Amino acid sequence: MSEKEAKARIKINKLLEEAGWRFFDEDGKPANIQVEQNVKISKKQIDDMGENFDKVKNGFVDFLLLDDKGNPFIVLEAKSEDKDPLVGKEQAREYAKSLFVKYVILSNGNQHYFWNIYRGNPQIITSFPSYESIKENKAFNADPARLYNEDVREDYIAVVKNPRYSEAPEYQNPETRMKFLDDNGIKFLRHYQINAIKALQKSVKKGNQRFLFEMATGTGKTLTSAAVIRLFLRSGNAHRVLFLVDRIELENQAKKNFQDYLSPDYHTVIFKENTEDWRKAEIVVSTVQTLMFNNKYKKYFKPTDFSLLIVDESHRSINGNSRAVFEYFLGYKLGLTATPKDYIKNVDVEKLKATDPRAWEKRQLLDSYRTFGCESGEPTFRYSLLDGVRDGYLINPTVVDARTDITTQLLSDEGYAVINQTDDDEEEEVYYAKDFERKFFSEETNRMFVKTFMENAKRDPISGEIGKSIIFCVSRKHAAKITQILNEFAYKLFPDKYQSDFAMQITSDVMNAQTYTINFQNNNLSGTTKFLENYKSAKTRVCVTVGMMTTGYDCEDLLNIGLLRPIFSPTDFIQIKGRGTRKFEFSYKIKIAGETQEHKYEKDTFKLFDFFGNCEYFEEKFNYDEIIKLPKPQSKGADTITPPVDGTMYENFDPDP
Template identity: 65%
Template sequence: MRPYQLDAVHVLQQAVKAGSDRFLFEMATGTGKTLTSAAVIKLFLRTGNARRVLFLVDRLELEDQAKKAFAELLSADYRTVIYKENRDDWRHAEIVVTTVQSLLFNNKYQRQFSPTDFDLVISDEAHRSIGGNARAVFDYFVGYKLGLTATPRDYLKHFDRNKPTTRDPRETERRLLLDTYRTFGCEDGQPTFRYSLLDGVKDGFLINPTVVDARTDVTTQLLSEEGFVATFDEGVGGELQESFGQREFEKRFFSDATNQLFCKTFLENALRDPISREIGKSIIFAVSQKHAAKLTQILNEMADRMFPGKYQSDFAVQVTSQIADAQQFTINFTNNKLLGSANFRSAYKTSKARVCVTVGMMTTGYDCPDLLNLGLFRPIFSPTDFIQIKGRGTRKHNFLEELFDDEIKAGVTQPDKTSYKMFDFFANCEYFEKEFKYDQALKLPKPPSKGGEGPEPPPPPGATYQHLGQDVIDSIGVAEVGPQGMKIDRMFFQKFEDTVRHDQAIATAIEAGQWDRVIDYVNREVFDKPTEHYTLDKLRKAAAVDRKLGLREILEKIFGLIPGFKSKDELLEEEFAKFLADTKPAEAESIPAIKDYFKAYVANDRVRSIIESQHFQDLATNPYFDNRAFKAVPKKYRSLIPAYVRDYVSLNQFTQ
């Protein structure tokens, strides 16, 4: 096991020792939740704390995936069965895997099981398994409960129980029931164990995406404040103008020209398989089943022109609920046999179908490490959905695993997956980076109607607008996501705020101005604990400031002693103002040149090295501060500023 997976097991042991019987593991997609679960299962069974374990999933393909994983890891000691395949002898197995829906059907969980049949219940994708009727299954069984999720839902965050946000008196009760943290015994909003995407990237286990931000003329207008303005003929000699916005695209806007452009841009820029050089395996997320069908048709037509004779309408496959065997399609795609395999090289077993076009079926829990491209062909407004979709591509992979020809292997220079592309046609990444309000309380989902939850009613006749005109690419940009991750990955800082605010020892010491005591306490009692793995370096990255923050400054901001973090330039301006107050230069006309020199010397290591070594000729090639700028500085200040900085300015805070 990897070190962080062992940490998760050890933290759970500590929680049991402290009297807990509910636990939540928040682990990024691709970090091995199933493997960690297998370790927990073995621990409970081996120590006699459980006789039998129930592993709950919410989709059929995840059922098969979990059963295979447990059989591979634990079969020497324990038997694993899928309930629906072993209805008569499941009691002879130590591990039972099933979907929540299977147990819910006709209240099967009550009719065929006793509450004490399972001593440990593990809920995969826990944020989904406690919603609606599914929660009844989870709560029915007594004993230990472990939730696994990459995206827990915090319905109590910023929610004042004394001031409900609706008139429904049941709002507080529903929030308590749906809140992932509270359900799994983490009332303080902190999971039992957390390992984030940023942790995985930093430790070399996961990869960040390369974002292809492509906007067409139509989608650019849809994303604008005014929206896309369409003109309708009223039929009586008049015209009516209507504006369509980003959110309306999902239900009311449909453009053949835009879909053609999406598919063309995707195919021209998609990452290729490093062995066969065909389009890398990809998932495209569409607006609706109708949209998915149209995209599938367009992609197959284009693939036939790009690769003559290689595909017969089997390049792209629609994988949605209305398609027969869609669940099996997802399994076959992972196993590299969807509609055949080895289409380009007989010794290379990769799926013939290269693109799965879906709406929601492959959003969560789907494991396919050799994915190279994700297409966001729709706007996304849920951070949970965005994180889950992004997580489909974060796993690493060695493509030589499916190549069975040593001669060809010798010629492959880059067999490892080091990145994946995420095609974003609706500025989803920008939305979650700049516009989404992370500090708002989550809205409750609408309660099901009396007849149960059914499909959303279709829009009224004539309400769907189809743009029949042309569309062109308005802009396209490619940007790699660095180790600092996206903002949606950096909400780590807010959780640290909550942790220290609720620590009375920290609050008391800060109020008394005992900073040495505070810094020592945080380093000793808060940082690098298995439950959170807080570090100063992670907090600096999460704060996203262009300089190095100190722990005291971070705590001052959290406890309201300073209004915010100053940027590097704001801090430089402050330090220069102090310098002016101390030295009172008489040469007023030279102050701009003196300021440039002061800032360059403080903030740039290379400039400082040149000045200190007196290799002034090197300034000629320095882009940050050159010879001309240096000659504009009065001679007196060329030596005065370095001496002043050495005595009065802490350089550490200006580094990144």
């Protein structure tokens, strides 16, 4: 027997001791582990089992873990390392039933499962729960029927803010109703959000404990999550909820939203700001990175501290090493994603290189579906961008093909394969990531991109100025260049309207950048527009960024998005596109001859300028809505216009490199 195979019992003993279970009387506390009911175990009995239960018939032992009164509380079926813990599931179930015990632990020293035999399936755990943690967790003793029988209607969140909202005269009057709801922060669930919760309830009734919502950006995943949180807390099926995100800006936004939706009934905190008193809150928000750092999740939490775990953009938040955080906690688990499993159409992912980010993300997406119990590929609930457009909640972009005329092989294996005309002859030049900015983003290239954008950008329907826009660049250095050129163009095109504030760089190295994004959203970045007096719209029209504004940023009146960078992640592409899909009504009031006139225009589309063929990167032969023919560059050599990109040659892991 090898050294590795001979440690199952030792590992299990250690896990038991770490969780406060005792083979023998210690410090005045009685032993709470038995092999036979009402019979204390001896050290000789333990040693006689063998280090790998190799001296025990059938290679397993059923331990009884006792409660504080000495009664059987948990059946622990311990196996040798070469056996799958789930092999003994049925035997453990029958033994537990015979003892009137509902909790079972299945372990081979390396893999462990915790199971309430009357609720759902065995859950993977990374450490053993203590007696106190299970006893204190009311959710372990809750009735799932209260959850799936709960009546969830459109005002399920509204009544938290004001239980008697419907009695208010301002609500009963149709003319003042919308203002009353806005002023009081009262939110109603849409029909598909109610359907999502009903799908979860149906899944719980079937005994499932893991769920996946696939919902398009802009369809209100956070509001839906708030309703799910209230459902679990109100029904007693959760005593505390952990909401995991993968970016700091999403952490702050989630806290704000949950406070807006669920206060005063439930209290929300960000873990890193409340490391000592997070237990006072029902909802704890954290980035997965915070919990992973120095294994904080093990230092600060017990596996039973949260009865419900919600993971935003689940396939990114719990990939790789992050999975340990996810599996550490017991309880129900809900994954949220805006990225459909089959998003990468017409591309055979199996034929892609292992380093290709499309292949990597496809694997993560498939793994997420399995993780949340959706092996069939069907999520617990799905609501797509097309569903949102069909129902009138979202709008589709007008996708503009702004690529160049340079012939190139899309996604060339060698990198950027570009034909350059020299004085003597044609020659092919191949560029890699390190050459990206130096070779392609010449002054001429940047000016051509900016000119194309300025001439074709969608205009504000009321003021006539360039509509609010976000441009995504390759790097902070590139963003600085584009910002400068945009401001130079604006100075010439719109004299006296801007003072080098038509465009603003929004990257992590810019002081107060996060505040600028909020001001842009609230239409007071650099003040208000100079095009129309008393019109509420930001003076700055374009935010130039790299990755800061890709996710978790809502700007409903956005009319243009410019992709001056290649995008290799389907999630990033969907999130960036989603910045513009929200509906908005532009309005302006003006007094003429003593009478107030109001002008209103519905946002019916937004423009997505694709300078890199990003759409075809994910979907070959993409049908663009508009095609702009950019002129060929006049200079030679390095001054070439950017062709499509090979994702294997350029990786951007930093939001603002």
